[in-house]
Amino acid sequence: MSASTEQPEHLRRSLSNRHLQLIALGGAIGTGLFMGSGKTISLAGPSILLVYLIIGVMLFFVMRAMGELLLSNLQYKSFIDFSTDLLGPWAGFFCGWTYWFCWIVTAIAEVIAIAAYVQFWLPHLAPWIPALLCVLLLLSLNLATVKMFGELEFWFALIKIVAIVALVVVGFALVAWGFHSPAGNKATLANLWNDGGLFPHGLSGFFAGFQIAVFAFVGIELVGTTAAETADPRRNLPKAINSIPVRIIIFYVLALAAIMAVTPWRLVEADKSPFVELFVLAGVPAAASLINFVVLTSATSSANSGMFSTSRMLYGLADEDHAPKPFARLSKAAVPSLGLLFSCFCLLLGAALIYLVPNLLTAFTLVTTLSAVLFMFVWSLILCAYMAYRRKRPQQHADSTYKMPGGVFMCWVCLAFFAFVLVLLCLQADTRAALLASPVWFVLLGIGYALKSRRAGKPDQAGS
Template sequence: MVDQIKAADEAQEPEERTLRRNLTNRHIQLIAIGGAIGTGLFMGSGKTISLAGPSIIFVYMIIGFMLFFVMRAMGELLLSNLEYKSFSDFAADLLGPWAGYFTGWTYWFCWVVTGMADVVAIAAYAQFWFPGLSDWVVALAVVVLLLTLNLATVKLFGEMEFWFAMIKIVAIVALIVVGLVMVLMHFTSPGGVQASFTHLWNDGGWFPKGISGFFAGFQIAVFAFVGIELVGTTAAETKDPEKSLPRAINSIPIRIIMFYVFALIVIMSVTPWGSVVASKSPFVELFVLAGLPAAASIINFVVLTSAASSANSGVFSTSRMLYGLAQDGAAPRSFGRLSRRAVPATGLSFSCLCLLGGVVLVYLIPDVITVFTMVTTVSAILFMFVWTIILCSWLVYRRQRPELHEKSIYKMPLGRLMCWVCMAFFVFVLALLTLEDDTRQALLVTPLWFIVLGACWLVIGKKRLAGARH
């Protein structure tokens, strides 16, 4: 297959060997929404509600507020030079080759780790309908399917993400509407509890678990936002990025309020927060209360497509990041080759091969939840590193290229101040991760990745980058 790709590449004209701008505004808007709605909202919200009570609403709002400024910084940088393919490109340009190398490979690793967790999750969700089917068969089938679809064209990726995101949106809107109707009709549960907005403040106030419960919510809630920067990896394949990217980024606050805040308000109004079971999806519980017998099947389907969407995004973004790294000489040259359909096929195949680690996990570890928590914590810590690099790049850009900032039609609001506020916030979240045993272990393991990367940079990276310049 690799030989066929090489032959196809040699048959191309040099000017055709570039990523094509085939993603439309419709695709970009839904990719951005899909990135902002993680699987954690469907499955993890029960745990966050039980930890923090109604104050979890403020947790999601604070995280969303901070990440909006990270996305604004990324948007201004990407639009300042349309040659940038992703944030690893502007990191390399503004901070130095090391930053592009560390950012690119870390982002690749983030999505491979997240993708492996998603593959394991999909295998578990599939058991709902196919209890007799082996987990590893499902996991393998998912990886093969993702590879096949992504090898076709970037437009097909856009279509898949469009419909995956649409399913998530419909499910959340349905939950909000059903919940509101139950509150307005004063629905009474079998346990004799009447649906009412007063549950938000009557059962111990907004902070029933105190400040410690409020802080505990951050540890899990931050995982739900992993992937919000995904729109930044589509920059080189977006039609009319000057319009599409700002529109997608500007709608982030509305999305956070609509999909996270409203959904949580409705859930805790119908079911008092003290009655929410941490291990169950409150989405399923609400639909069951509403008398929808197929609730479990429907939400299982939604969560399965949400995990598939995340894995699909991971395959796309990792292959584009490898393509950019190869162009800069920081990854094997073969990752920088495009197929006749302008897809980085070798990078795609490599990323999917790494996703097969999820199949191995199904074999080796019986307690998937423990591994899932540790894996997602490592992923979230690494994502915070990437978000910090974006902010550092903006600070350097603001200092070194003030003329570009002046000309920018999409300036980051409260630029320097919010960069430092956001970075201080990430340090605060890291400090919170030391409070629980499982997240503390992940925090201690994460530096190993940077040690490995640093060693590779000293041995291989500098030589490759020197070769790329000559």
């Protein structure tokens, strides 16, 4: 397994179990949990705990389907490969390019967020400076080695975990002590059901929670893009996927329960981070700076993941002939450097566009919602590929040591759930606009695929 001095032909399995566990963890904890949880609590009340639990359970089955597929053939480098193999070249093309676009959009969102968080400490600094510095830093680190990406994600994710565990411990300690806030509110678990019950805004409030909460889970499938660079995937991939339910309970359910036990849900302000508020109540004077630092690392971690996964998607697309061949070339460090540079260029272009046209910030909400809609498309394709695998490769499924629980039936349940979320997105004006914009992306992809097929002289294309 000596690393050759010439250009390597394949991605190297440099990510250890330690890296994979925390990449999976970091992917499941988005910036949305730190900053967006105030809004979800004010919309849904205590029923938000149920919302996160339901979404988490559904996505666990998607991850299990992905895990069985990746381990059924270790030649699969990511979900592009099994989509192409099981559903046809169109699926690999649509899945890969959609996932690439999802992460470019998410990374643009995070880079803009990074600039905003830095302004907390340096209010007079032009916002484009930290945005540019962040992209250049992440680019240089990602170009170095795959292990460097794993190491970065390991420490970024660790900071998030420590912050959330501290919040849960502090929250429940205040409950145990019967803490009274300056406003006279007692910290007690009864706050979860005392004020209007579990569903204080009825079903409409409960359903409204799904629209925002589903965005908090984007990136949970990141483990699937690391498959080709994971040491001992048969052992490490199941470990990373199986820990998802525990993570969701600890990091989402317990954290939000701790917040609402200390601060009655009606007093949680939608536009403030409840994390900051809880640490302030606990008497931590530097709470705002502390959480700002955590959120900054969380956004940087997400942008880092975006760079990693987009470059690997371009590598996979080029490998399958869905993207220009140079994207399949690896640097001496076994990194798809051209894909990395192209993704960074698109990222900077998108971020620059936001700064050049300030009113694009409204369009920005639309674009991040669009990203979540497209992530659901990728998750659905994973489920469809699994159903095709069960139909076409019954023997491979029978031999699998990591079978998806519930099999095809659970695939249909998850697909029905995604359809239900899409219906919910129609209810709000801003999310409806994003939903209506999503077909534009698929039309563009369809045109791209038709042109590619015609160039390749495929017989199934109508010739002129």
